[in-house]
Amino acid sequence: MEEELETNADKEGTVAEDNEEKSDEEINKQSTFSLKGSRKLSAVELDADECNVNVVARIRPLNPQEIERSDKVATQFPGDGAVWVETQGKTKPFAFHAVFQPGCSQEEVFKNSGMGNLLDMAIGGYACTAFAYGQTGSGKTFTLTGPVTPEATELTQEKSLSDPESYGLIQFSFAYLMDQVAQKSQSNFTIKASYLEIYNEQVQDLLNPSSFEAAQVRWSKALGFYVDNLFIREVETLEDLMVVLEDGMKNRAVAEHNMNEHSSRSHSILTVYLDSDSTEENDLIVTKHGKVSFVDLAGSEKVKETGSTGETLIEATNINRSLLTLGNCISALSDAKKRGGHIPYRDSKLTKLLADSLGGTGVTLMIACVTPSSYNLSETLNTLRYAKRARKIKNKPVVRIDPREELILKLQREMKLLRQENHFLRNQLEFPQREKPRFPHPNTADGMKPRHDGDREPQAPYLPAIKANDSKDKSPDQRSVSDSSLYEMLQEYMVENEALRNENQNLVSRHNVNEREHRIISSENNRLSRKLEGVSR
Numbered sequence: 001m002e003e004e005l006e007t008n009a010d011k012e013g014t015v016a017e018d019n020e021e022k023s024d025e026e027i028n029k030q031s032t033f034s035l036k037g038s039r040k041l042s043a044v045e046l047d048a049d050e051c052n053v054n055v056v057a058r059i060r061p062l063n064p065q066e067i068e069r070s071d072k073v074a075t076q077f078p079g080d081g082a083v084w085v086e087t088q089g090k091t092k093p094f095a096f097h098a099v100f101q102p103g104c105s106q107e108e109v110f111k112n113s114g115m116g117n118l119l120d121m122a123i124g125g126y127a128c129t130a131f132a133y134g135q136t137g138s139g140k141t142f143t144l145t146g147p148v149t150p151e152a153t154e155l156t157q158e159k160s161l162s163d164p165e166s167y168g169l170i171q172f173s174f175a176y177l178m179d180q181v182a183q184k185s186q187s188n189f190t191i192k193a194s195y196l197e198i199y200n201e202q203v204q205d206l207l208n209p210s211s212f213e214a215a216q217v218r219w220s221k222a223l224g225f226y227v228d229n230l231f232i233r234e235v236e237t238l239e240d241l242m243v244v245l246e247d248g249m250k251n252r253a254v255a256e257h258n259m260n261e262h263s264s265r266s267h268s269i270l271t272v273y274l275d276s277d278s279t280e281e282n283d284l285i286v287t288k289h290g291k292v293s294f295v296d297l298a299g300s301e302k303v304k305e306t307g308s309t310g311e312t313l314i315e316a317t318n319i320n321r322s323l324l325t326l327g328n329c330i331s332a333l334s335d336a337k338k339r340g341g342h343i344p345y346r347d348s349k350l351t352k353l354l355a356d357s358l359g360g361t362g363v364t365l366m367i368a369c370v371t372p373s374s375y376n377l378s379e380t381l382n383t384l385r386y387a388k389r390a391r392k393i394k395n396k397p398v399v400r401i402d403p404r405e406e407l408i409l410k411l412q413r414e415m416k417l418l419r420q421e422n423h424f425l426r427n428q429l430e431f432p433q434r435e436k437p438r439f440p441h442p443n444t445a446d447g448m449k450p451r452h453d454g455d456r457e458p459q460a461p462y463l464p465a466i467k468a469n470d471s472k473d474k475s476p477d478q479r480s481v482s483d484s485s486l487y488e489m490l491q492e493y494m495v496e497n498e499a500l501r502n503e504n505q506n507l508v509s510r511h512n513v514n515e516r517e518h519r520i521i522s523s524e525n526n527r528l529s530r531k532l533e534g535v536s537r
């Protein structure tokens with residue numbers, strides 16, 4: 001059974017599209033991880049701005065089958081992130097963050113798709129996703145992993161390492177990540193990777209084929225949707241990451257049909273986890289849990305064209321069904337009126353696992369892949385319409401840190417503001433500054449935080465640095481002591497600042513009364529002086 005991916009919303013969308021062009025520039029501006037802009041990630045931002053999904057389009061060259069059929073080319077490239085599609089004598093314009101024409105190299109796509117910024121954000125602690133979307137045979141796997149066929153997967157490790165010609169976005173990203181991580185040696189990175197596929201609505205662990213029993217997708221408040229018992233491999237070098245890619249690709253479900261000799265029959269998700277320590281205020285060390293997922297979706301297919309039968313027909317039905325759910329989620333999320341309502345994430349495993357990337361707390365890049373051939377016009381228009389809609393999806397990225405560390409960091413920041421206010425109020429009232437720390441420093445005889453020569457700032461109370469593992473080593477009692485101490489300090493500051501504020505206000509009003517009295521007395525004095533002058537005369 002062929003499932004039609006175009007919903008009513010799509011059909012209506014063709015009319016609406018022409019009027020939507022104006023907002024493209026606005027959307028570009030709103031994107032936190034734009035192609036040009038680079039985002040500062042020096043400190044943990046607990047509440048980042050909203051940003052749109054970044055969308056680029058890639059148009060592959062005509063394939064031998066299309067050339068042999070003498071297919072017309074339906075796409076034009078006027079520049080500036082635009083692609084025009086010829087349909088029934090009319091030109092349909094689409095605009096994206098970037099458009100890659102048929103001749104573009106893999107490296108150009110990597111450099112100009114915003115992938116570098118996405119990876120920087122993953123290093124900075126955000127959950128990032130790059131996913132390739134498009135009909136079967138449109139170049140999704142080629143874009144992500146390069147021209148690698150299942151028979152030649154050994155190339156991914158040996159040849160790819162020395163031959164960037166065979167790289168896809170994933171290999172370029174691996175090299176970029178390892179390079180950046182090496183430059184940030186002080187952040188103490190731990191890198192891990194997992195690789196799974198969703199085949200016929202079952203999750204399979206591609207790095208643990210012996211347990212080829214479907215893994216379960218679960219939900220928790222802290223993690224959102226996640227795959228239970230997924231094998232996560234620790235990696236240290238670029239070669240280790242290449243081996244993860246190679247191992248996973250060998251186990252991926254691939255089959256041949258009329259439109260693609262090596263068609264992916266599953267959606268695959270390769271995730272690189274980047275845990276890093278960062279030193280925040282008062283020497284507090286927090287561990288950021290960034291990650292980047294590369295999602296190679298199976299392509300939508302018209303089974304009349306692909307000639308799928310038997311097993312491949314069942315696969316096609318499952319692929320189309322889950323892509324339909326993805327399309328419904330994208331449609332709902334891109335509509336400002338529906339965004340706050342029900343989003344059907346739970347209707348497929350794919351949308352559950354992409355929930356955080358679409359309308360959630362992650363940062364997302366979508367690569368829409370299409371053919372230039374007029375033979376597949378309706379599929380091309382469909383892909384570009386969804387891509388256009390995806391640009392309107394708003395995410396609210398947050399740095400992923402442990403909730404307890406996040407709380408401590410928030411308290412510390414609140415305390416810093418109170419401390420500054422305290423300092424300011426004391427200055428105004430000409431009170432002496434606080435001197436003694438509340439906590440003895442563990443490494444100094446006098447319990448004071450060690451200071452550099454010439455450092456004349458008022459001494460701030462020392463807060464003990466809390467490492468992620470510290471909490472594991474401490475008994476619950478000890479943990480609650482340090483947490484409650486923080487609360488106590490915060491409480492004390494708040495009470496003291498409140499008292500200082502009151503005192504300040506009293507002084508201000510007393511000052512006003514004095515001024516008034518001064519004015520009255522002065523004018524009385526003037527009056528008396530004048531009287532006295534009159535008497536003397």
Ligand SMILES: Nc1ncnc2c1ncn2[C@@H]1O[C@H](COP(=O)(O)OP(=O)(O)OP(=O)(O)O)[C@@H](O)[C@H]1O
Binds near residue numbers: 134
């Ligand atoms: N930009 C490109 N340049 C050259 N060849 C390409 C390009 N994109 C795709 N191809 C070729 O087109 C064919 C189909 O590509 P690919 O397998 O990546 O498609 P797909 O979208 O992943 O398909 P499916 O959804 O069926 O898995 C492959 O032989 C691939 O090498």
